[in-house]
Amino acid sequence: MYNNIILDRLRVDKLPTMWCPGCGHGIILAALLKSIDKMGWEKENTVVVSGIGCAGRVPGYIDACTLHTTHGRALGFATGIKFAHPELNVIAVMGDGDASAIGGNHLIHAARRNIDITAIVFNNDIYGMTGGQKSPTTPHGYNSTTSQYGNAEIPFDLCKLVEGAGATFVAREIQSNHINLEKIILKALQKKGFSFVEAFSVCPTSFGRRNKLTSDATKNIDWVKSMSVTKAQAEKRTPEELEGKIITGVFVDIERPEFIESYLKYDLSGANCEK
Amino acid sequence: MTTKYEALTGAEAAALAMKQINPDVVAVYPITPQTPIVMKFSEYVANGEVDTEMVRVESEHSAMSATVGAAGAGARAMTATAANGLALMWEIVYIAASTRLPIVMGLVNRALSGPINIHCDHSDSMGARDSGWIQIYSENAQEVYDNYFMALRIAEHKDVLLPVMVCQDGFITSHSVENVLPLEDAQVKKFIGKKNFKGLLTSEKPYTIGPLDLQDYYMEHKMQQHDAMKHVIPVIEKIQKEYAETFDRKYEIIEEYRTDDADMVIVGMSSVMGTVKDVIDMMREEGIKVGAVKPRLFRPFPAEKIKNVLSKFKAIIILDRSDSFGSFPPLYGEILASFFAAEKKPYIKSFIHGLGGRDTNVEMIKEVISELQKLRDTGESNFTIDYLGVR
Ligand SMILES: Cc1ncc(C[n+]2csc(CCOP(=O)(O)OP(=O)(O)O)c2C)c(N)n1
Ligand code: SF4
Numbered sequence: 077m078y079n080n081i082i083l084d085r086l087r088v089d090k091l092p093t094m095w096c097p098g099c100g101h102g103i104i105l106a107a108l109l110k111s112i113d114k115m116g117w118e119k120e121n122t123v124v125v126s127g128i129g130c131a132g133r134v135p136g137y138i139d140a141c142t143l144h145t146t147h148g149r150a151l152g153f154a155t156g157i158k159f160a161h162p163e164l165n166v167i168a169v170m171g172d173g174d175a176s177a178i179g180g181n182h183l184i185h186a187a188r189r190n191i192d193i194t195a196i197v198f199n200n201d202i203y204g205m206t207g208g209q210k211s212p213t214t215p216h217g218y219n220s221t222t223s224q225y226g227n228a229e230i231p232f233d234l235c236k237l238v239e240g241a242g243a244t245f246v247a248r249e250i251q252s253n254h255i256n257l258e259k260i261i262l263k264a265l266q267k268k269g270f271s272f273v274e275a276f277s278v279c280p281t282s283f284g285r286r287n288k289l290t291s292d293a294t295k296n297i298d299w300v301k302s303m304s305v306t307k308a309q310a311e312k313r314t315p316e317e318l319e320g321k322i323i324t325g326v327f328v329d330i331e332r333p334e335f336i337e338s339y340l341k342y343d344l345s346g347a348n349c350e351k
Numbered sequence: 352m353t354t355k356y357e358a359l360t361g362a363e364a365a366a367l368a369m370k371q372i373n374p375d376v377v378a379v380y381p382i383t384p385q386t387p388i389v390m391k392f393s394e395y396v397a398n399g400e401v402d403t404e405m406v407r408v409e410s411e412h413s414a415m416s417a418t419v420g421a422a423g424a425g426a427r428a429m430t431a432t433a434a435n436g437l438a439l440m441w442e443i444v445y446i447a448a449s450t451r452l453p454i455v456m457g458l459v460n461r462a463l464s465g466p467i468n469i470h471c472d473h474s475d476s477m478g479a480r481d482s483g484w485i486q487i488y489s490e491n492a493q494e495v496y497d498n499y500f501m502a503l504r505i506a507e508h509k510d511v512l513l514p515v516m517v518c519q520d521g522f523i524t525s526h527s528v529e530n531v532l533p534l535e536d537a538q539v540k541k542f543i544g545k546k547n548f549k550g551l552l553t554s555e556k557p558y559t560i561g562p563l564d565l566q567d568y569y570m571e572h573k574m575q576q577h578d579a580m581k582h583v584i585p586v587i588e589k590i591q592k593e594y595a596e597t598f599d600r601k602y603e604i605i606e607e608y609r610t611d612d613a614d615m616v617i618v619g620m621s622s623v624m625g626t627v628k629d630v631i632d633m634m635r636e637e638g639i640k641v642g643a644v645k646p647r648l649f650r651p652f653p654a655e656k657i658k659n660v661l662s663k664f665k666a667i668i669i670l671d672r673s674d675s676f677g678s679f680p681p682l683y684g685e686i687l688a689s690f691f692a693a694e695k696k697p698y699i700k701s702f703i704h705g706l707g708g709r710d711t712n713v714e715m716i717k718e719v720i721s722e723l724q725k726l727r728d729t730g731e732s733n734f735t736i737d738y739l740g741v742r
Contacts, residue, residue, distance in 0.1 A: 128435075128467065144467065146435060146464060146467075147382075147435060148410065177380075177409040177410060178380070178409060178410040178411075178439075180409065203381060205383075206381045206382065206383055206386050207381070207383075207386050207390065209381040209386070209389065209390070209407070210407060212409060221386075221390040221393065222381070222389060222390060222393040222407050223393070223397075223407075224393065224394055224397040224398075225397050229407075
């Protein structure tokens with residue numbers, strides 16, 4: 077049944093995808109499609125916007141209103157769409173580099189404004205598309221084509237970043253925990269406000285091969301699993317034990333005035349007055 | 352001098368040149384097809400083969416900002432990009448030139464979105480033609496390599512002090528392996544010399560870079576940029592001559608190929624000229640007297656020189672790898688302007704080719720040559736613009 081749901085929401089003539097064998101992005105895409113289906117959203121009122129990167133190719137495959145923009149700008153474009161047509165359901169799909177390097181500014185401001193958009197970051201710890209350069213989420217000490225002997229930098233905790241900026245729903249899940257990932261994405265779609273899901277992907281080609289995980293997908297998936305700790309488990313561990321771990325779960329689920337509604341109330345209050 | 356060829360891609364040749372220049376600071380963000388430059392250079396840094404501080408910044412906007420900051424502080428600073436990367440740098444691209452910072456940037460030409468396309472054309476650098484940068488276009492990996500050293504000398508020349516873009520064609524040059532004859536490190540070191548410009552921020556006197564400049568002095572400062580550009584051509588000629596004398600490698604601002612007895616020529620820049628030369632050789636076998644003219648410099652535009660070279664011919668066809676919607680393609684437009692005051696003008700026609708990486712192949716160049724013959728004999732298509740190899 078699931079397969080039919082997925083196929084119905086895909087542009088089957090565009091398959092197979094351009095993703096490498098073992099790439100984690102397809103599994104996240106499936107979870108997203110199933111969640112959209114559960115929301116009962118029509119193709120005509122669902123808008124999926126992406127930037128550039130392997131994750132950025134998602135809009136090409138989804139049968140809905142989709143927009144493939146420039147590197148880092150998915151949320152900028154999405155903001156415009158939501159403003160023009162607040163009744164549309166707007167989802168922004170981004171890679172980790174897309175969202176937090178070149179497009180980092182849009183991410184924090186979308187969260188701060190609390191605009192009703194769901195942002196999904198396909199985090200594979202690397203710039204996949206351009207051949208494995210380190211990104212702001214590449215773990216400390218790990219290799220990439222621009223950190224051949226290990227990454228000297230400290231990565232972002234994207235969930236904390238977005239929480240700090242003011243998002244009303246923030247969660248992280250790994251791609252192999254598929255059922256849970258789908259549930260989390262569904263919650264994010266239900267949220268009225270800026271919702272953020274960091275979906276942990278794998279990139280065997282550009283990350284795995286350089287970090288002793290080879291291009292074997294299962295090794296990469298197992299590594300992500302071995303690094304992941306649920307929020308409940310994490311509460312029992314020391315900060316040292318949690319160093320470098322991927323903590324999963326829902327971190328924020330609160331209510332705050334949504335941006336467009338506030339905008340109509342304040343910025344347009346004069347215009348709305350009876351003259 | 353080394354006599355051992357190395358098999359290098361254009362990108363590797365650029366990275367090797369950067370390694371031998373050993374800049375103080377390199378700030379970059381990856382973008383196809385520039386990435387192999389970044390990755391190779393990063394390897395040099397990691398292996399301790401250069402003394403460079405390499406900053407892997409979070410976008411091209413930051414890459415150019417950091418490069419300007421570093422150069423402003425007196426460092427030899429370099430970067431590299433392509434297409435949308437250059438577009439994102441835009442704001443600071445102008446600032447680098449107007450602040451008179453001798454930055455050398457590798458530009459791997461790629462079509463500027465949209466629609467998104469990762470392959471070669473010159474729409475990226477042509478968009479920046481009025482930014483105040485010097486632009487040098489390279490035909491092959493060897494030229495890329497040699498251009499870097501000359502570019503550095505040009506940029507840092509006291510009469511110039513302007514940033515230089517060293518352009519090569521994305522994928523066609525950047526990713527194809529060719530034989531490149533490198534120089535020895537010591538030779539490069541000697542040729543480029545010690546940097547002879549002081550960073551404004553490290554001069555004896557405290558300076559401010561980039562303060563507000565309004566109706567009072569802005570125009571004078573712009574005129575200085577204009578004047579600096581006027582110094583470029585004589586400086587390049589001097590440096591090219593020195594390069595030829597030192598390394599036995601001769602480069603001209605405008606390269607001519609089999610033009611001695613030609614009455615018609617194809618004019619174009621970068622990698623397509625390799626194909627053009629080959630087709631000319633084939634046509635020569637058939638007794639067709641056709642030649643080629645390749646400007647290596649687009650900014651400043653060598654107008655006087657191009658006019659002198661081209662006025663020898665009856666007909667010329669200009670190949671542009673970018674369009675200027677609603678106007679003349681860039682190279683064509685510049686050449687038309689160069690001829691405006693000339694008494695003797697050849698028949699002249701434009702072809703736009705190779706957009707978004709479309710291959711400009713032997714057959715197409717043969718078609719151009721037959722168009723050239725018609726143009727020469729009838730003059731009918733004089734002043735027309737056509738697309739080459741479109742459906
Ligand atoms: C302005 C600009 N700079 C750089 C690029 C090159 N580029 C394309 S995708 C990408 C990074 C992709 O990594 P990520 O966003 O993490 O997504 P992934 O491919 O890993 O899914 C980069 C640097 C670009 N397209 N535009
Ligand atoms: S490079 Fe990595 S992220 Fe891109 S398709 Fe391949 S495995 Fe997936």
